[in-house]
Amino acid sequence: MKFSLIYEAQTIDATRAGDRRIFDETVEQALLAEQMGFDVIWCVEHTALTNYSHMSAPETVLAFLAGKTSRIHLGHGVVCLPPAMNHPVKVAERIATLDLLSHGRLHFGVGKGGTQQESGTFGYDLATLNPQIDEAMYLIPKIMTQDEIEHDGVYVKIPRRPIHPKPYQDPHPPMYLACTNSDTLARAGGRGMGALVLGFGGPDDVAKKNQVYRTAWNQRRAEDQVGFRPNQHLAALCPTIVLEDGRQARRIGIKGQRYFMESLAHWYTGAPRPDPAQWSDDITAHDASGKDVIRTSFASEKVEVDFSDPTMMLLNPNHAYGTVDDCIGYVQRLIDAGADEILFICQMGSVPQWAQLETLKNIGTHVIPHFRKQGAKQAA
Numbered sequence: 001m002k003f004s005l006i007y008e009a010q011t012i013d014a015t016r017a018g019d020r021r022i023f024d025e026t027v028e029q030a031l032l033a034e035q036m037g038f039d040v041i042w043c044v045e046h047t048a049l050t051n052y053s054h055m056s057a058p059e060t061v062l063a064f065l066a067g068k069t070s071r072i073h074l075g076h077g078v079v080c081l082p083p084a085m086n087h088p089v090k091v092a093e094r095i096a097t098l099d100l101l102s103h104g105r106l107h108f109g110v111g112k113g114g115t116q117q118e119s120g121t122f123g124y125d126l127a128t129l130n131p132q133i134d135e136a137m138y139l140i141p142k143i144m145t146q147d148e149i150e151h152d153g154v155y156v157k158i159p160r161r162p163i164h165p166k167p168y169q170d171p172h173p174p175m176y177l178a179c180t181n182s183d184t185l186a187r188a189g190g191r192g193m194g195a196l197v198l199g200f201g202g203p204d205d206v207a208k209k210n211q212v213y214r215t216a217w218n219q220r221r222a223e224d225q226v227g228f229r230p231n232q233h234l235a236a237l238c239p240t241i242v243l244e245d246g247r248q249a250r251r252i253g254i255k256g257q258r259y260f261m262e263s264l265a266h267w268y269t270g271a272p273r274p275d276p277a278q279w280s281d282d283i284t285a286h287d288a289s290g291k292d293v294i295r296t297s298f299a300s301e302k303v304e305v306d307f308s309d310p311t312m313m314l315l316n317p318n319h320a321y322g323t324v325d326d327c328i329g330y331v332q333r334l335i336d337a338g339a340d341e342i343l344f345i346c347q348m349g350s351v352p353q354w355a356q357l358e359t360l361k362n363i364g365t366h367v368i369p370h371f372r373k374q375g376a377k378q379a380a
Contacts, residue, residue, distance in 0.1 A: 001375060002341035003368050004040035005033055005360075006077055006198075006237070009055035010260065010349050012276060019054055023061070025353045029360060030065050034072040036364020037372075040107060041065060042077035042196075042343060047085070047118045051273065051349070052263040059094050066102040074102055077196055077343075078109030078178045081136040082129055083156055084122040085113075088136045089163055092143035099167040106169070109196055110137045111178035115267050131155070137175075141227035144172045174231040182212050189216025191226040194233035196343070200257070202319070203333035206236045210338030235341035236334050239319040239348065241355055242362040246322040252355050253321030255279060259349030276350045320344075324366040331367060 007029075011022040030041045043058035055061065062074045076095075079086055099106040112126070112133045113119060119126040132155045139156060143149045143163050150160040167173060176194035179185045188195040195213050197206060217232055239260075241253035255276065262274035320330040331342055344363065346356045 001335060001339075001371055002039040002235075003037075003363070003371070004042055004075070004235070004341055004343050005029065005038055006042040006044065006075075006343045006345050007055060007061075007347055008044050008046070008053040008345075009061075010053055010263070010347055011051060012259065012349050014050050014054075022054060022347075025356070026061065026347070027065065027068070028353075029347070029356060030072070031068060032357060032360050033364070034069045036360055037368050038072060038344075038360075038364065040073040040075045040341070042075035042107075042109075044077055045080050046113065047080075048121045049115065049117060049267050052260075052267055059098065062106075063098055063101065066098060066105065071105075073105040073107060074098070075107035075176075076109050077107075077198075078111040078176065080113040080118070081110050081133045081140075082112065082119065082122055082124050083132060083136060084124070088139045088156055089143060089149075089158065089161075091136070092140050092163060093165075095140070095173060096144055096165050096167040099169055099173050100165055102168070104168040104173075106167075106173040107176065107194075108173040109176035109178060109194075110140075114180075117267050137177075137226050141172050141175065141229075145228060171228040174229055174233070175227045176231065176233070176235070179209070179213075182209070185209050185212045186216040189213040189218075190220045191224050192217070192220055192230035192232075193226050194231040194235065197234060197236045197339075198343075199237060200239060200261070200319070203330075203337040206234075206334055206339060207337035210234055214338070233340045234338055235343050236337070236339035237343045237345060238331065238334060239321070240327060240344045240346050240359060240363070241321050241351065242324055242327045242359045242367070243355065244323070246326060249323070249326075249355075249359075250321040252351055253319065253346075253348075256346075256348030256351035257319070263349060274349070324362055327363065327367050328370055331371065335371075 007026050009022050011018050043061050044055050045058050046053035047056050066074055079091055095108050112129045116126045135153050135155050139151055144167055148160055148162050149158055151158040176196050177188040179188055179195045179197050180199055185195055197209050213234055239257055241249040243249035259274050259276055265271040266273050320327040346359045
């Protein structure tokens with residue numbers, strides 16, 4: 001099992017000062033994560049999505065972290081491959097260079113980006129991008145492994161050229177695909193790529209996605225392989241706040257998740273921008289039976305669920321919000337559902353830095369060692 005962190009650079013403050021703060025906080029957390037035994041720092045790539053994600057240059061963030069760390073791995077989760085956004089030659093050069101500088105600590109995910117807001121920035125229609133992404137993802141590992149490349153494709157034309165450098169890892173870093181639905185999971189499995197399951201659906205949803213992915217993997221054909229390093233690996237998102245005060249952790253985590261979902265809805269569907277200043281902090285309560293429940297709303301939908309209810313899918317607040325024991329229990333459910341890697345996310349809009357740092361310390365001190373010991377016993 002791997003235990004990792006994923007960053008959107010999500011912020012409620014879109015000013016210059018807010019940008020400085022969110023990147024300073026990301027670096028502080030990444031350095032702590034290396035000390036606490038986390039395995040990978042993943043960074044997304046988004047453009048023109050104010051508040052939802054200011055992580056528009058993950059290659060720069062990861063290179064900066066590579067120079068400040070020595071052990072923790074670094075992941076593109078993912079590089080967006082529309083050619084005008086990231087030309088395949090430049091992607092291959094950047095991936096190989098960072099892999100060399102980090103001494104083989106790089107992981108390479110690919111995707112297309114999720115919104116017309118982003119695609120339109122570079123002159124594309126989101127609905128037409130899949131063939132271009134496919135051409136680029138097959139081409140890039142060839143660039144990283146061949147002495148010279150020549151390509152006369154539909155969307156990319158490259159005259160014969162030597163492209164340098166070549167990556168540290170032989171033949172190239174492990175490759176992943178961003179997966180949000182059954183089609184992309186089947187594509188990842190069928191092409192021999194790792195799957196980054198970037199959704200809030202919870203363990204039951206992960207189990208369904210895992211079945212799709214493993215079935216496609218087992219039925220894959222050699223001619224469909226992307227790159228030259230098959231990578232059977234499913235990483236699952238785990239929204240997390242872990243504090244000594246479990247109710248406080250749930251309150252902070254659910255409010256952060258609400259910000260995440262409403263800012264996402266703003267750019268994906270045109271819903272209003274989230275305004276956490278108008279939200280009550282009192283989102284946990286006891287129902288008539290005395291059970292601890294959440295009372296809040298996501299966009300226009302009112303939500304009341306107890307923490308054992310796994311059925312809310314994207315609106316499901318049944319995540320690793322709470323105490324160390326709550327987190328261990330939830331992570332175990334993700335492992336049982338088929339996850340090979342846990343992608344903890346705590347940098348969600350309104351979540352304060354102190355709560356994120358305490359969460360990382362609690363995971364590193366208690367949660368990761370719990371599963372490391374469990375894995376050692378199973379291996380023995």
